[in-house]
Amino acid sequence: MFKCPVAVLLSSASSSATGCCQSNPYKVLGVEPNTPFDEVKSRFHELAQLYHPDMPNGDAGKFREINAAYRQLRATHREWRSNNMNTQTHHQSEFWGSQGNTADADKEDHYTKQWKNGPHHSTTNARMRGTQQRAFMHEILWLYEGYEMALILGTAVVVLIIAFERYLLVRRVTQEKRSRRIAMEEGLPPSMPLEVDENMMRMYNVPVPSEAIEMDEAIAKEMTYHRRATQRRFEDFREFLFVYDPDGVTSRKVTTVRVAAPYVDEPLIPTRCPVVREFNSEQKGTKYENILKEVVETSSTTPWLSPDAQFAAPLVVQGLAVIPMNSPNTAKWTFIEYKNADNPTDPPMCLVALRNRRFEKLGMCQRVTISGSGQLSAKLLQNREEDLKNGLRGDALVKGSPLPLKDTTTALEHMKL
Known part of the structure; x- marks a missing residue:
């Protein structure tokens, strides 16, 4: 005969509802049989x-015994519940079978006959008729x-x-409108109808006046210039010239050189650069944007020795305001120089000098040199010839001077600052 803990262990391993343990599962769990x-x-x-076993007062043997007892009672409960459900199903099948079989009609008990003959039978029939009527109404509502x-x-x-259909119509109209706008911007003729009447033919056979063609080209050029100029800032002067000087972008060259301020002889700047202006990039009201308009007007109206400088100088002045890489706000001095391509041996001439009062002693100097020739400004060259014929003296023309630099090979630590 095995001991009780061994029987409990075997019962737990096999998940059986019965075991060889002689202990009563009700006593083990401390409950009554009912x-x-x-x-x-x-x-x-x-x-x-x-x-x-993981508790402070745990007992592995007692825990296995409790687990085995609970499994036994659980199996008994499940078996009882399954038998009870089968019994109910059997009774229901017998009940419905006796009601549907006319041969067993005489087997009805006394209580069933008494219920049929009683006063509740008519009430039940009325309820059944009401249920049928409600079912009919439910069918009508469902329909x-x-x-x-x-x-x-x-x-x-x-x-x-x-x-x-509305979406397709709007999409077609939008595509046609976009195609017409693109054709207008590119200068393409409007789409012609399949059948052209005589009035249309006569209208298109008449040659367009040259003045109208020039006006259309000027309007298209101005619209393109305005659209590209107001889109964004520029990366460099090459991109800037594509918008503001498309005719001379392939002929002009803009170079930028930066040197330290001690390499420039500052007392000579007013004598070498005809236009000198000052601003302070850190004080409100005295920034470069505040003097931009005045510098552009001055540089464009000054009678420079080279007529093309009247167009190139204000062009660079405007570019400094929209090109962050060449902004005068980061330099102590900004020099605008003009290189005449008609005389390659002449050095660049300083036209405009811009002083940033933000820097007192030290700082950087940037030299922006733009090249040009009289052919790029034929209209200005023609106006200059007319002015000379009308009495403009040659000594009245303004000519900038080269801006000398000190020896840049000398280190700053060896210079007297």
């Missing part, structure tokens, strides 16, 4: 928490709801079809 299974389950959880749902779905389909 105790509901829910209370048995609660009692099992309490004892399992109390005697679990109504079905028609209503079909109407809603049909309306939704019609709305979707109309919306899709």
Whole structure:
């Protein structure tokens, strides 16, 4: 005969509801035989928490015994519940079979006959008739709801079809409008109809006046210039010239050189540069943007020795304000120089000098040199010839001077600052 703990261990391993242990599962769990299974389950959880091996007062042997007892009672409860459900199903089948079989009509008991002959039978029939009427009403309501749902779905389909047709119409109109706008910007003629009447033919056979063609070209050029100039800032002077001087972008060259301020003889700057202006990039009201308009006007109206300088100098002045890489706000001095390509041996002439008062002693100097020739400004050259014929003296023309630099090979630490 094995000992009880061994039987409990074998029962736990095989998950069997019965075991060889002689202990009563009700006594092990401390419940009565007629105790509901829910209370048995609660009692099992309490004892399992109390005697679990991981608890301070745990007992592995007692825990296995409690677990085996609970499994036995659980198997018994499940078997009882399964038998009870089978019994109920059997009784129901017998009841409905006796009602549907006319041969067993004489087997009805006394209580069934008494119930049929009693006063409640008529009430039950009335209730059954009411149930049938309610079922008929439910069918009518179901049909109504079905028609209503079909109407809603049909309306939704019609709305979707109309919306899709509207979308196609708007898309077609938008594409035609976009194509017409692109054709107008590129100077293409409007799309001609398939059939052209005589009035249309006569209108297009008449040659367009040259003045109208020039006006259209000027308007298109101005619109392109305005659109590109107001889009964004520029990366360098090459991109800037593509917008502001498209005719001379392939002939002009703009170079930028930066040197330290001690390499420039500052007292000579006013004598070498005809236009000198000052600003302070850190004080409100005295920034470069505040003097930009005045510097542009001065550099464009000054009678420079080279007529093209009247166009090149204000061009660079405007570019300094929209090109962050060449902004005068980061330099102590900014010099605008002009290189005449008609005389390659002449050095660059300083036209405009801009002083940033933000830097007192030290700082950087940038030299922006733009090249040009009289052919790039034929209209200005023609005006200059007319002015000379009308009495403009040659000594009245303004000519900048080269800006000398000190020896840049000398280190700053060896210079007297």
